[in-house]
């Protein structure tokens with residue numbers, strides 16, 4: 001299964017992707033996690049990305065594509081993946097499309113988690129208190145939501161126009177949201193994993 005998960009920051013993509021990974025037997029690839037690992041390791045890329053991330057902005061497209069290409073070339077991604085946090089703008093949609101075409105690995109599904117802005121704000125506030133992520137600071141969250149509306153919402157519209165988007169209600173119990181996502185996935189792909 002090759003799946004893209006879309007949704008605003010705090011919409012539950014990461015949480016649901018961890019569960020989907022177990023259910024579908026494919027790795028969860030979060031570009032935010034890859035960047036945070038680079039920041040924690042203090043690599044040159046991590047040092048460059050940190051300021052951009054802390055401001056709630058997007059890291060450059062070429063850095064992100066290089067990072068994704070490297071991750072997708074690892075053995076565990078041969079059977080598929082759950083992509084979380086990429087693509088984030090229309091240039092990344094095109095880059096992903098080209099990359100997957102070269103790899104002969106077309107996407108099976110694109111699922112968007114819908115969560116209203118007021119709930120996003122309260123969820124990220126809770127995460128800020130629990131995990132202390134600098135970009136969950138309420139002021140930065142406002143910036144991230146603007147970036148989402150301007151740059152990432154068109155990504156969902158693009159997949160919608162191409163008949164690939166499934167919108168799922170992301171509000172409610174984790175289990176209920178999980179079941180809604182599974183119901184939105186192509187059945188043959190799930191059955192293939194038992």
Ligand code: AMP
Pocket residue numbers: 009031032033035052053054056057058059060064084085086087088092135144
């Ligand atoms: P996330 O954990 O997906 O919310 O990502 C945290 C931050 O990492 C974002 O606010 C961006 O600064 C950066 N980031 C993650 N994925 C991307 C991407 N595909 N393109 C550009 N920046 C990204």
